Every structure is written in structure tokens, then in C-alpha cells.
Amino acid sequence: MKLLVLDVVGLRGKDLAFAPRLRAIAERGFAAPLRTILPAVTCSVQATFLTGRLPRDHGIVGNGWYFRDLAQVWLWRQSNHLVQGEKVYGAARRRDPGFTCAKLFWWFNMYADVTWSVTPRPEYHADGLKRPGLYSEPPGLQAELQRRLGPFPLFRFWGPGADLASTRWIADCAREVITAHDPTLALVYLPHLDYDHQRYGPDDPRAQNAVREVDAVAGELAEAALARGARVFVLSEYGIEKATHVVFVNRVLHQHGLLRVQETSHGQLLDAGASRAFAVADHQIAHVYVRAAEDLARVRALLAGLPGVAAVLDRDGQRRFGLDHERSGELVCVAEPGAWFAYHYWLDEARRPDFATTVDIHRKPGYDPTELFVDPKLRWPKLRVARTLAKKALGFRYLMDVIGTDPTIVGGTHGRLFEAPEAGPVFLDSRPDDAAAEVHATEVHDRILRALA
Numbered sequence: 001m002k003l004l005v006l007d008v009v010g011l012r013g014k015d016l017a018f019a020p021r022l023r024a025i026a027e028r029g030f031a032a033p034l035r036t037i038l039p040a041v042t043c044s045v046q047a048t049f050l051t052g053r054l055p056r057d058h059g060i061v062g063n064g065w066y067f068r069d070l071a072q073v074w075l076w077r078q079s080n081h082l083v084q085g086e087k088v089y090g091a092a093r094r095r096d097p098g099f100t101c102a103k104l105f106w107w108f109n110m111y112a113d114v115t116w117s118v119t120p121r122p123e124y125h126a127d128g129l130k131r132p133g134l135y136s137e138p139p140g141l142q143a144e145l146q147r148r149l150g151p152f153p154l155f156r157f158w159g160p161g162a163d164l165a166s167t168r169w170i171a172d173c174a175r176e177v178i179t180a181h182d183p184t185l186a187l188v189y190l191p192h193l194d195y196d197h198q199r200y201g202p203d204d205p206r207a208q209n210a211v212r213e214v215d216a217v218a219g220e221l222a223e224a225a226l227a228r229g230a231r232v233f234v235l236s237e238y239g240i241e242k243a244t245h246v247v248f249v250n251r252v253l254h255q256h257g258l259l260r261v262q263e264t265s266h267g268q269l270l271d272a273g274a275s276r277a278f279a280v281a282d283h284q285i286a287h288v289y290v291r292a293a294e295d296l297a298r299v300r301a302l303l304a305g306l307p308g309v310a311a312v313l314d315r316d317g318q319r320r321f322g323l324d325h326e327r328s329g330e331l332v333c334v335a336e337p338g339a340w341f342a343y344h345y346w347l348d349e350a351r352r353p354d355f356a357t358t359v360d361i362h363r364k365p366g367y368d369p370t371e372l373f374v375d376p377k378l379r380w381p382k383l384r385v386a387r388t389l390a391k392k393a394l395g396f397r398y399l400m401d402v403i404g405t406d407p408t409i410v411g412g413t414h415g416r417l418f419e420a421p422e423a424g425p426v427f428l429d430s431r432p433d434d435a436a437a438e439v440h441a442t443e444v445h446d447r448i449l450r451a452l453a
Contacts, residue, residue: 021219033421040238052445054322071273167192201411236425244338250345267353281341281366284415287329308339375404
């Protein structure tokens with residue numbers, strides 16, 4: 001039996017009311033709430049889907065973390081080697097030497113033990129120019145796909161221009177790979193819904209329209225797989241709730257002399273290695289790295305008293321959630337309903353780093369959802385963007401500084417464990433024979449293996 005697994009990011013049970021094509025899959029089989037993990041963020045949950053284990057075992061404690069030996073914060077790394085433990089495609093190949101897998105735009109894609117893979121990989125030129133790019137296995141696959149489908153729309157995959165175009169391209173890519181190679185298992189990541197749920201809040205009419213848009217694309221791909229006799233899973237990593245309150249953990253640590261910065265010609269930079277305590281903010285979770293044990297009690301008391309912080313987990317507290325891994329912070333902050341953690345660490349807006357007003361997911365020491373917006377305070381933003389693009393076309397250095405530093409414009413957030421199942425993620429199966437009232441994220445690994453048996 002062939003299996004297609006669609007990761008429709010941000011899809012909630014209640015969103016199925018606006019998704020007739022995905023709802024039809026559940027009517028063929030079943031739908032159930034998916035009980036996710038802490039942190040409920042992309043990289044951690046995908047690693048749990050692939051290994052059947054919690055972060056204490058697979059090591060993916062967030063979308064990024066502090067690499068202590070390098071004294072650097074890195075987010076959105078791509079190497080599959082970072083995920084500890086056997087992945088589902090390895091287990092499937094042990095059982096069936098003829099097994100093949102296509103891993104398309106799921107995270108930790110590079111060097112995964114799969115037959116075909118495609119993932120975004122921007123090209124950074126020596127003169128500072130950034131161009132769209134892809135990485136694939138085999139290497140020629142990405143070039144063949146872009147010859148057939150056109151260039152991958154990287155700047156519509158993330159940033160203010162993120163929209164349905166990138167999700168449509170990924171779905172078309174999946175159809176091409178499935179048609180040409182007929183993999184035993186196809187893992188396909190469709191990000192569109194996540195964008196507008198975070199921009200506007202998940203119950204905003206514009207977000208509901210995004211559900212309809214992604215339903216059309218995902219439903220078409222699912223129906224094509226069903227027509228080939230495949231089984232289809234549709235799942236999501238997390239639900240999204242309305243954002244109501246921003247918590248600046250790093251600014252508090254800075255104000256109390258625990259976080260240190262470097263003064264540079266392009267603004268203040270977080271000096272993680274010299275800081276006594278700092279946070280890697282990741283949606284509704286913040287890993288707080290405390291250098292000296294004697295500071296732990298002080299830092300914990302300081303953070304526990306912040307409005308918007310529901311809990312501060314030490315190692316014992318992390319153990320309850322399977323988050324007690326060496327990559328985790330000595331403390332982990334969990335947000336209250338509606339609250340979320342911004343990465344901002346500077347206290348004077350005039351000393352913010354130059355990358356703060358750009359889309360730069362690798363230099364910012366935390367997640368920044370304001371990258372989904374053009375700064376609403378800018379006058380004539382389209383003219384500013386056009387002028388910058390003209391510089392780029394002429395080969396001049398340029399800075400696409402159109403992102404704001406006011407995170408209160410963000411409409412939706414996620415990362416904590418939600419109380420209401422309908423507000424959380426969902427699991428759909430096109431067949432009813434493995435139905436359940438609830439599916440835990442750790443069960444997805446074994447469900448994939450059973451479906452392939």
C-alpha cells in the first residue's frame with residue numbers, strides 16, 4: 001500500500017468546516033484530534049512524527065537552540081543528522097528493502113536517508129546577493145523540477161510576500177515526483193495556512209479564506225493519490241490561537257544585567273557566550289540558557305513574575321513533558337493563553353541590529369513572525385521595495401529593510417499545549433481500519449509503518 005502524508009501546517013479540527021475536500025477524506029476514513037508535544041513548533045513536532053519519540057530522545061527541542069560549544073544561537077538548520085534516533089523511513093527500509101521515500105519540503109531534509117528529497121536552499125553570493133534556490137537528492141532533481149514548474153517562489157515561501165504560490169508549487173512538485181517515481185511513502189509539507197493564521201488570527205475571515213485556499217490545493221493532491229490507490233494521511237503539527245500579549249524575556253534579562261550585547265557599527269548584537277542568561281524565543285516557548293548554577297533561582301523568580309508567563313520549567317519540570325535534553329535551556333518558559341515570546345533584546349530602538357528590519361531567519365536569535373508583514377509605519381512601502389529591487393537588478397548592494405519591530409501586529413501564535421481539542425491540530429486518515437478517538441504525535445511513526453505493511 002502506498003501512503004501520502006500531507007503536513008498541512010496550522011490546520012485545526014474546527015478549520016474542517018471550511019475545507020470540504022479535506023473533510024471528504026475524513027468521511028472516507030476518520031478524523032481525530034492530534035495531541036501534540038511541547039513545544040508545539042514545526043521542527044520539534046516533525047521530529048516526533050518521524051521518530052515516534054519526544055524531544056528528550058530526538059533532541060529537537062525547538063526550531064532552534066543555543067549551541068553551547070559554539071556560543072551561537074542557530075535556528076532552522078537543515079541537516080537530518082541533528083535528529084537523533086531512527087526515522088520512520090529507515091525503519092520501513094529495514095522491513096522492506098524495496099521501500100522508497102520522497103521527502104518534499106519537510107524539515108531536516110538534507111542528507112535524510114530517503115530516495116528523493118527537495119528542500120529550500122537559498123543561494124548567498126559573495127557580494128551579499130541572495131537568490132532563490134533548492135537542494136535535492138538526487139542533485140539533478142531540483143533543476144528538472146524547476147525546468148518543468150518554473151523557479152521555486154522562495155520569497156513567497158516566507159516573508160511579507162508569503163502566500164499560496166509556494167504551497168501550490170510544492171503540491172505540483174509532489175505530483176511530478178509521485179507520477180515519475182511512484183514512491184512507497186511521500187511526505188509533503190504545505191505551509192500556506194500557517195501564514196494567515198499567524199498574520200490575522202485563526203478565526204479572522206482572511207484566515208478562514210486561507211483554509212479554503214489550502215483545501216483546494218491539498219484536496220487536489222490527496223484525490224490524485226487516492227485515484228492511484230494510495231492511502232492518505234493529513235495531519236498538522238499544532239493549532240494556532242489568537243495572539244493577545246507579547247512578552248520580552250530578553251529585554252527583562254538585559255535590564256537586570258544578565259544579558260550582554262556587543263556594540264557594533266550595525267547595531268547591538270546579542271553576545272550569548274558572555275551573557276549570564278538569555279532566551280531563545282520560539283513562539284510560546286522560550287529556552288532560557290543560564291550560564292552559572294548560582295543564577296538559576298534568581299532568573300527563575302524574575303521570569304516567573306512576568307505577565308504572560310504561565311510556567312518556568314527547570315529540568316524536573318521539563319522531564320514531565322519529555323523536554324529534558326542537553327540542548328534545552330536550563331529553564332524553559334511557557335506562555336499563558338494568547339501570550340507569546342518576542343526575541344528582541346535591545347533596549348534602545350536606535351541601537352537595534354540592522355537585520356531586525358529585514359527577513360533574516362538565521363541571524364535573529366529567535367523566531368520573528370513580524371517578518372510576515374511589511375512595516376505598517378512605512379510611507380509608500382511598495383515604492384521603497386521597487387527602489388530596492390532596482391538596486392538589486394543593477395548589481396548594487398541593497399538592504400530590504402521593510403520589516404517592523406513592533407510585534408504587537410501579529411494575530412496568531414502557538415507552541416503551548418491548548419486546552420480545547422478543536423483548537424489544536426488534527427489527524428485525518430482516508431481509511432477507517434485504524435480509527436481512534438485521539439492520535440498522539442508519538443503514534444504517527446507507527447501508524448505510518450502499519451499503513452505501509
